Amino acid sequence: MGNLTLTDVSKTYGGAVNVLNDINLEIEAGELIVFVGPSGCGKSTLLRMIAGLEKITGGTLEIDGQRMNDVPPAQRGIAMVFQSYALYPHMTVRENMAFALKLAKKSKEEIDAAVMDAAKKLQLEDYLDRLPKALSGGQRQRVAIGRSIVRDPKIFLFDEPLSNLDAALRVATRIEIARLKEEMPDRTMVYVTHDQVEAMTLADRIVVLANKGIAQVGAPLELYENPRNEMVATFIGSPAMNLLPGKITATGAETEVTLDAGGIARSTVETTEADMGKTVNIGVRPEHLLPTEVGEALFTGQVDITEALGEVTLLYFETVGTDPALIAKLPDMHKHLRGKTVKMTAAPEHVHLFHEGLSMRHR
Numbered sequence: 519m520g521n522l523t524l525t526d527v528s529k530t531y532g533g534a535v536n537v538l539n540d541i542n543l544e545i546e547a548g549e550l551i552v553f554v555g556p557s558g559c560g561k562s563t564l565l566r567m568i569a570g571l572e573k574i575t576g577g578t579l580e581i582d583g584q585r586m587n588d589v590p591p592a593q594r595g596i597a598m599v600f601q602s603y604a605l606y607p608h609m610t611v612r613e614n615m616a617f618a619l620k621l622a623k624k625s626k627e628e629i630d631a632a633v634m635d636a637a638k639k640l641q642l643e644d645y646l647d648r649l650p651k652a653l654s655g656g657q658r659q660r661v662a663i664g665r666s667i668v669r670d671p672k673i674f675l676f677d678e679p680l681s682n683l684d685a686a687l688r689v690a691t692r693i694e695i696a697r698l699k700e701e702m703p704d705r706t707m708v709y710v711t712h713d714q715v716e717a718m719t720l721a722d723r724i725v726v727l728a729n730k731g732i733a734q735v736g737a738p739l740e741l742y743e744n745p746r747n748e749m750v751a752t753f754i755g756s757p758a759m760n761l762l763p764g765k766i767t768a769t770g771a772e773t774e775v776t777l778d779a780g781g782i783a784r785s786t787v788e789t790t791e792a793d794m795g796k797t798v799n800i801g802v803r804p805e806h807l808l809p810t811e812v813g814e815a816l817f818t819g820q821v822d823i824t825e826a827l828g829e830v831t832l833l834y835f836e837t838v839g840t841d842p843a844l845i846a847k848l849p850d851m852h853k854h855l856r857g858k859t860v861k862m863t864a865a866p867e868h869v870h871l872f873h874e875g876l877s878m879r880h881r
């Protein structure tokens with residue numbers, strides 16, 4: 519087990535600073551849920567309330583149907599892994615991992631078995647007698663995770679566990695976490711991150727937090743393909759989805775939008791006559807913008823900057839006058855377009871429509 523139910527959960531710090539309201543969320547045992555959202559939106563606060571490190575000021579938190587609001591952290595069946603791994607420097611890896619079990623007065627056999635099992639899961643068997651200072655950052659974070667595994671919690675909470683690691687270690691440790699999840703399929707994991715790739719690759723479902731509440735919950739690709747509003751559309755995906763203002767000038771199975779900058783967009787989002795003339799933003803992901811020589815264009819712009827990333831090149835169209843600049847992500851052969859004026863288009867199935875911030879969905 520390890521079901522988490524949040525009902526109308528809210529948080530106000532010091533009776534004055536309201537940071538979260540009406541959080542309703544059902545997390546099933548065995549799910550890996552990732553919280554994302556702009557800085558300061560309350561991701562850590564929500565995680566810390568689940569852990570019991572922060573008081574819940576409104577609503578209820580249940581674990582497996584039991585109200586947890588006033589249950590101390592140690593009795594919630596939860597383990598938390600932090601960004602700073604905080605290992606005991608004078609203890610070996612084995613001692614660090616065994617510490618909580620020793621405090622709990624478990625038998626030596628039980629402790630040894632739990633430590634060996636965690637070390638195997640995290641590929642730390644060869645490092646058990648080393649001190650933390652003789653480990654890489656990634657290995658230290660694995661020891662910190664190991665320390666939580668030995669306690670056999672129902673629920674793991676991760677607060678940006680990889681953010682102190684360099685790029686290569688981040689990838690390696692992310693893959694470790696994905697593997698760990700496979701090995702412990704019945705354990706619930708709740709994970710806070712700023713990293714798009716971590717969110718997209720690890721999550722069963724992503725929870726996007728914004729404006730003190732939940733902006734959208736869904737499987738990573740569901741959020742990517744059908745964002746409910748402009749906030750989610752521009753938050754999920756990197757670089758962010760491009761937005762261009764315009765007005766609906768033809769409705770039906772294919773909607774036509776005449777853009778303020780003069781271009782024409784066609785979208786397979788279906789509209790009705792009642793939508794005629796509505797002010798909308800069209801949204802197109804950078805990877806769906808394509809250069810074209812003939813036909814209608816969404817916009818024509820000069821490529822101010824190109825960033826060649828190896829497999830792809832990013833083109834920045836700063837002269838189109840939008841803020842932020844429009845960005846296209848094209849295969850690498852397009853780096854020669856720097857300084858050129860290019861007509862850009864997108865297939866209708868990749869053109870999203872947002873009316874007053876909310877998405878008009880592909881049907």
Ligand SMILES: Nc1ncnc2c1ncn2[C@@H]1O[C@H](COP(=O)(O)OP(=O)(O)OP(=O)(O)O)[C@@H](O)[C@H]1O
Pocket residue numbers: 531532535537555556557558559560561562563564
């Ligand atoms: N102890 C506190 N007292 C008052 N306000 C607080 C306290 N802790 C956090 N806050 C405020 O609550 C809001 C949410 O903070 P929180 O750390 O949960 O956000 P976050 O989404 O995790 O941010 P980040 O992505 O930057 O880590 C912020 O505006 C923060 O300033």
